[in-house]
Amino acid sequence: MKPIVSKDSIVYFNDDCYTALNAYLEKSNHSKLFILVDSNTYEHCYARFMSQILGTYDIEVIEIEPGEINKNIETCTSIWTVLSEYGADRKSLMINLGGGVITDLGGFIACTYKRGINYINIPTSLLAMVDASVGGKTGVDLGNLKNMVGVISESEMVLVDTEYLGTLPVNQMCSGFAEMLKHGLIQDRNYWEKMSDLSKLTVDDLDQLIYDSVVIKNKIVTEDPTEQNIRKFLNFGHTLGHAIESFYLTHPEKPTLLHGEAIAIGMIMEGFLSKELLSVTETELTQMSTIILATFPKLNIDPKDHQEIIKLLIHDKKNEKGNIYFVLLNTIGDAKYNCKVSDKMILESFAYYASL
Structure with a gap:
């Protein structure tokens, strides 16, 4: 499938995903890669993702609990703290591997940490593939109010690998x-x-x-x-x-x-x-x-x-x-x-x- 080009990002599909990602990683010279997952995507998707990565990189995995209830400023604060403790700088890259909560949250964290670091979305749910990961909307909930705090800023790329859909419940x-x-x-x-x-x-x-x-x-x-x-x-x-x-x-x-x-x-x-x-x-x-x-x-x-x-x-x-x-x-x-x-x-x- 032909990649879909937006204003500041490109959406790649299936066979093209990891070719594009590996080419990007090879030329971008990021200081460190931070992969944001929840416990579900760590268990079901992380191994497949890592098996596609060529080359050797300094990688840290940040894992959170799944669910909309965790899409809040408190979770952001804990992740910003982890990024700081692990030496993330402005040349670091955030890779968001998960559903809409992960792509919304991870995008917002990347856009605000040190006034902005690059990020890539790898949606693993159908909802995130067709909605949350495309268009640059990032954000978190304010109490029970959906997506009240956030910014619009597109990721470097979006990788839609439909193999991940096999891990989803109905x-x-x-x-x-x-x-x-x-x-x-x-x-x-x-x-x-x-x-x-x-x-x-x-x-x-x-x-x-x-x-x-x-x-x-x-x-x-x-x-x-x-x-x-x-x-x-x-x-x-x-x-x-x-x-x-x-x-x-x-x-x-x-x-x-x-x-x-x-x-x-x-x-x-x-x-x-x-x-x-x-x-x-x-x-x-x-x-x-x-x-x-x-x-x-x-x-x-x-x-x-x-x-x-x-x-x-x-x-x-x-x-x-x-x-x-x-x-x-x-x-x-x-x-x-x-x-x-x-x-x-x-x-x-x-x-x-x-x-x-």
Whole structure:
């Protein structure tokens, strides 16, 4: 597959990944390599990664516990301290080997340590391959508020090696499908239709769909790298999805939600809002809801929690001057940003989701 070139980075796929990486390491003369992993990627992915590295380098491995709960400033502080203790300088390289938590967190740490060191993302989850590792967004959560602290700064390269997907449990694979479905809904009806029956996908189909998903996202972020206009499209499903994810993250008595599971709910609810406020048809909404629910079982959201979830919307990063803005759909494949939605209509979207 042909590498995908963005403004300041290149995404390589499968056979090209380690050829490109080894060539880069040989010529870049980094003083030390720091490989950031969590305990899962250390166990399941680290050996494969190291087996592909040619040459001898001064390498340190930094391992953290997995999960969104660890994507915070406290974890950053501990890693910054480790980097300092192990003599990391401005010629050091951070290699982030893991899912979205690792690529978001590791990118932010690299961008801020000594005012910035180079980093490379090697996403090992489907979600990170199609979303978190592409486009230069880095960051951490502030309490239960998603990605509130971060910077936009692209990695030296992204290596998408789909062999790592063989290590994932089913729910983690499904979490990534949510972002791929979103890419079709906001930008490409044909891609959405290709994604409409995941049960029929072959391995080759999946590789091509991952590639096409990255192409869609890269096209958007290359045109609008700092999210002034069309990059906001990528937040479809995320306004309500992030609020639901944040609420469940801080209520341990509730089920644990993966990012993609929360975004799937958000897409259905924001699809409903698109029908009510824009020009999505009833047929399109039914199709969207049916396809999403075929992969993501319905979550029973207690009506008593609705208002508390709505209160979290005020922290959404698209908001301006106290106004809450949504990304909605004119139709499948055509999105619109900066849409205002009343609390009454948001409550109706909860009711629609509950009715399915």
